[in-house]
Amino acid sequence: MTAAQTAGTTSSTGYTGDAAPYSGGDTYADYRAPEAGFPFAHLPDLADRRLGATVIAANDEFFAERENLLNSGRPEFDPHAFQHKGKVMDGWETRRRRGPSASQPHPAADEHDWALVKLGAPGVIRGLVVDTAHFRGNYPPEISVEATSVPGAPSPEELLADDVKWTTLVPRTRVGGHAANGFAVTEERRFTHLRLRQYPDGGIARLRVHGQVLADPGWLAALGTFDLVALENGGLAEDASDRFFSPPVNSILPGRSQKMDEGWETRRRRDKGHDWVSYALAGQGRIRAVEVDTACYRGNAAGWVSLVGKDGETGEWAELLPRTRLQPDTIHRFLLTDAPAVTHVRMDIHPDGAVARLRLHGSLTDEGARRLAARHAESS
Secondary structure, eight states: OEEEEEOOEEESOOOOBOOOOOOSSOTTTTOBOOTTOOTTTTSOBTTOGGGTOEEEEESOOSSBOGGGGGOSSOOOOOTTOEETTEEOOSSEEOOOOOOSBTTBOSOOTTOOEEEEEEEEEEEEEEEEEEEOTTOSSSSOSEEEEEEEOOOSOOOHHHHTSTTOEEEEEEEEEEOBSSBEEEEEEOOOOEEEEEEEEEESOOEEOEEEEEEEEOOOHHHHHHHOSEETTOGGGTOEEEEESOOSSSOGGGGGSSSOOOSGGGSEEOOOOOSSOOEEEEEEEEEEEEEEEEEEEOTTOSSSOOSEEEEEEESSTTOOOEEEEEEEEOOTTOEEEEEOSSOOOEEEEEEEEESSOEESEEEEEEEEOHHHHHHHHHHHHHHO
């Protein structure tokens, strides 16, 4: 590594050492994780495979494949599952390192395994979770995480070249087995790739990279009209009235929802209120067309939907779409005329239920494009 810069990081957990061997019953009964969760966990996972993230290379994956690091579900453990190489583990696991000779059986202090991760959406990272779930006596005692920003689709060889500068997000740090090891990140830069190291070897179940997408303004300018609220373009689900069945970020993921848990669904209300999600757009823009998709929601789709928007945090809410009837498992399309420039939109559903996807097609205003370009330049 050349000229690595160290970012400010804060360990959100203090877990170290082995967990107890699995003795039966609930595999998560003794899992170590903060009771209140991580303060950055509400932000989207930039390493979500649904955004296009991938583990492009690893130096070793003898026991378990590197791709498991980015699986969307929680790690699972089957105590009876074995294959010809050993125990089947839901994560990335390397072989045990050995020293050069009988007189030196242990690996050198700096020996390690590594994996290269391409983020699905480049952005500013706010927190990392290195999850060692079910790796109890075979986790790495120490890890580190670095990040870089390289345009295009570089190969592993290009990323590992001597002229690529890596920024340290998590310095070499002790972690615990069968635990969610979390780290807050304060580096205000836009990154495209990560390098996860484990010292000297072992297994990691999942890597989560929570942050804020920062799209390329040149790409958005070339598109002209695009989805202003899409996560991959820099939209953000900031808050919601209810996250009981699934998170609101699902409503702005790429592609069409294929099953119920891929959208946003609330619990059944027993009062006279309604549910909502508030979004920040990629930048100040004018919305021309709206899609509200209730795919896969048949007996639990929202009954009605309405949209309001505002310009800036302190702006006044203005109606964009009046309360409109929704049908189950249907794409609804609405054209807006003379919609005001907005930076935020709130989707209200009445009284409760589910929406799979929200699309807000439009374009940035000149001011919105200028602000986005300035932020992109500051973080590069």
